[in-house]
Amino acid sequence: MSTRITLLAGGVGGARLAHGFALALPDGGSVGPDGGLTAxxxxxxxxxxxxxxxxxxxxxxxxxxxxxNDETRGWGLTDETYTTLDQLARLGEDTWFTLGDRDLATHVVRTAALREGQPLSAVTTRLATALGVRARLLPVTDDRLRTLVDTPSGRVAFQEYFVRRHHADAVLGVELDGASAARPGPGVLDALASADLLVVAPSNPFLSVEPVLAVPGVRDAVLASRARRVAVSPIVGGQAIKGPAAQILETLGHEVSALGVARLYAGLVDVMVVDDVDAALAAPIRDLGLEVLVTDTIMGGPAGRERLARDLLALG
Amino acid sequence: MSTRITLLAGGVGGARLAHGFALALPDGGSVGPDGGLTAxxxxxxxxxxxxxxxxxxxxxxxxxxxxxNDETRGWGLTDETYTTLDQLARLGEDTWFTLGDRDLATHVVRTAALREGQPLSAVTTRLATALGVRARLLPVTDDRLRTLVDTPSGRVAFQEYFVRRHHADAVLGVELDGASAARPGPGVLDALASADLLVVAPSNPFLSVEPVLAVPGVRDAVLASRARRVAVSPIVGGQAIKGPAAQILETLGHEVSALGVARLYAGLVDVMVVDDVDAALAAPIRDLGLEVLVTDTIMGGPAGRERLARDLLALG
Structure with a gap:
């Protein structure tokens, strides 16, 4: 199998599908002349x-x-401890954002590198390599880009909305602060241009995928790509696998279904991938001019992830 | 007892004597109109x-x-764990400087405060207050001051000499980088001017006390003070209680004894405090024009620290 896969990814959904490709591709998705995975x-x-x-x-x-990764929570490291965080609280810090002791090492190294003037992409490569990651991990930009969320009580920073307020607020809009001035990170446009298969992960369309596409040049590169372009619906049976995607679709006036997601991605991708439980939506999605792959999109464990990745590779 | 104590302190020796004063003074050395401890x-x-x-x-x-404090090692916190440090090593960091998980919280808070432009003195007060410290803790300066050590293999940063190379190198000289441009931190000159008793802790004269005195204005304030000025010898029976003070005295050409230390402090202080085992040195120290207090200066546990502090308070 020699396919160049480029995955546009947010957090959990992107991570699981990336893991599936890493399992399905030779050498854990390591990128060489014959292909590999770039997230x-x-x-x-x-x-x-x-x-x-x-x-x-x-x-x-x-x-x-x-x-x-801690698979139960979906984020952070397995077998974490919280000694430093407990002490930060004792020192008067507001510790609503949970940071484990091992996880902290990542942030300490990243912060030190950025303060020294290294780009985020460079320290990301260094961290991923140190942890044995074979696939290529690219931040969409090295520039500052911050998602802000408009709620009935005002505009708040993303993690304020997501973690501190448990994504309980209605999302009236999303502002991508810094996006218009951001430049694609090193390798990003190349990875989009040279891909054989370009996959939009089952991540939140507004909070995870749009901030990637909004970096000037990225959406155009997706549109100009000669790759097969595929999006996996994060909505299954009218519900989000994880997170607030369903509520956001609703408050922003979209249908809360794989069809609603397909309408967002029509014109951007060639193929919409929906779960078996949404087979009945295949026909209306085809009416949008999209091909449809109906398969099991629930990626519980490694086997399910690899199976979905292989289904997608068969499209490429 | 209503005495204003100002202690010039390095690490372990300064910490133990500060602890003694905190035990001997009302309310843990809390500084009020009636006195207290300023380190x-x-x-x-x-x-x-x-x-x-x-x-x-x-x-x-x-x-x-x-x-x-971890009393066995002399530094760091009790019951520490090293989860983050282990992970930092996994991420490729050089971890010769041991940082515990709880200790890290201090450095994270301090670093964030300094990056936001807060002075070291302000974050020191905040950290000490959060940990329940009643005495006043003042960095001698908020400006950058770095001790560099000249060794046979060149000039190295202090912790490179002290921790990484286990203070095994001969010390040919000490350079205090930034000292001449440093300004005394807020409260430092006041604490020296208003003290009833001014104590030089049994810390390393070259590596701990001199960097305090070298901040322009500090030595003059000590000399101008109307307080009783007392120094406790860090050399007992010809040996340092802890650390490289004995070797440094020797390589820099001084006598390795409480008398050698007294010669360094003659003109700066009024009273030299030496250990019982050095009672024979009282006469030659008096010949330098210093008063001498001979007492038990070994501060193993809290009781010994408090006893020495009370001996010093009796001088004031």
Whole structure:
């Protein structure tokens, strides 16, 4: 199998599908002349906590590819301890954003590198390599891009909405601060242009995928790509696998279904991938001009992830 | 007892004597109109590790006053774990400087505060207060001051000499980088001017006390003070209680004894405090024009620290 896969990824959904490709491709998705996996990852949910830069989506993809992700929670490392966080609380810090002791090492190294003027992409490569990740992990941009969420009580930073307020607020809109001035990170446009298969992960369309596409040049590169372009619906049976995608579709006036997602991605991708339970939506999705693959899109464990990745590879 | 004590302190010796005063004074040495303890602490051994500012002497004094210091090692917190440090090593960081998980919280908070433009003195007060320290802890300066050590293999940063190379090199000289441009931190000159008793802790004269005195204005304030000025010898029976003070005295051409230390401090202090085992040195020290107090200066546990503090208070 020699296919160049480029995956546009947010957090958990992106991480699981990346893991599937890493299992399905030779050498864990290592990128060489014959192909491999490049994950282009959202950075709009990056945040600074206690002076440390945290990149939750990059880390979820990295830890998942390294086999270190806490699969129960979906984020952070397995077997974590919280000694430093407890002490930060004792020192008067507001510790609503949970950071484990091992996870902290990632943020410490990343923050030190950025303060020294290294780009996020370079330290991401270094961290991923140190953890044994073979696939290529690219932040969509090295520039500052922050997702802000408009709620009935005002505009808040993404993690304020997502973690601190448990994504309980209605999302009236999403602002991507810095997006228009951001430049695609090194390798991003090449990975889109040279892909054989370009996959939009089953991540939140508004909070994870749009911040990737919004970096000037990225959406155009997807549209110009000669790859097969495929999107996997994050909505299954009218519900989000994880997170607030369903509520956001609803408050923003979209149908809460794989069809609603397909309408968002029509014109961007060639193929919509929906779960078996949504087989009845295949016909209306085809009416949008999209091909449809109906398969099991629930990626519980490694076997399910690899199976879905192989289904997608068969499209490429 | 209503005495204003100002202690010039390095790490372990300064911390133990500060602890003694905190035990001997009302309300843990809390500073009020009636007196209290102000520790003016060396910052020359501050260092940056993994992008975090570490202030070893401030932390040793702070942790000791908070009852949290690891008394076996002399530094760091009791019952520490090293999860983050292990992970930092896995990520490729050079982890020769040991940082525990709880200790890290101090450095994270301090670094974030400094990056936001807060002075070291302000974050020191905040950290010490959060840990329940009642005495006042003042870095001698908020400006950058770094002790560099000249060794046969060249000039190295203090922690490179002290921790990484286990203070095994001969010390040919000490350079205090930044000292001449440093300004005394807020409260330092006041604490020296208003003291009833001014104590030079049994800390290393070259590596701990001199970087305090070298901040322009500090030595003059000590000399101008109307307080009783007392120095406790860090050399007992010809040996250092802890650390490389004995070797440094020798390589720099001084007598390795409480008398050698007294010669360094003659003109700066009024009273030299030497251990019972050095009673025979009282006469030659008096010949230098100094008063001498001979007492038990070994501060093993809290009782010994408090007893020595009370001996010193009786001088004031």
């Amino acid at each position: 282009v990852v959202n950075v709009g949910d990056d945040t600074e906590r206690h002076g440390l830069l945290v990149s939750p989506d990059l880390d979820t993809v990295m830890y998942t590819l390294a086999g270190l | 003016v602490v060396n910052v020359g051994d501050d260092t940056e590790r993994h992008g975090l500012l570490v202030s070893p002497d401030l932390d040793t004094v702070m942790y000791t006053l908070a009852g949290l």
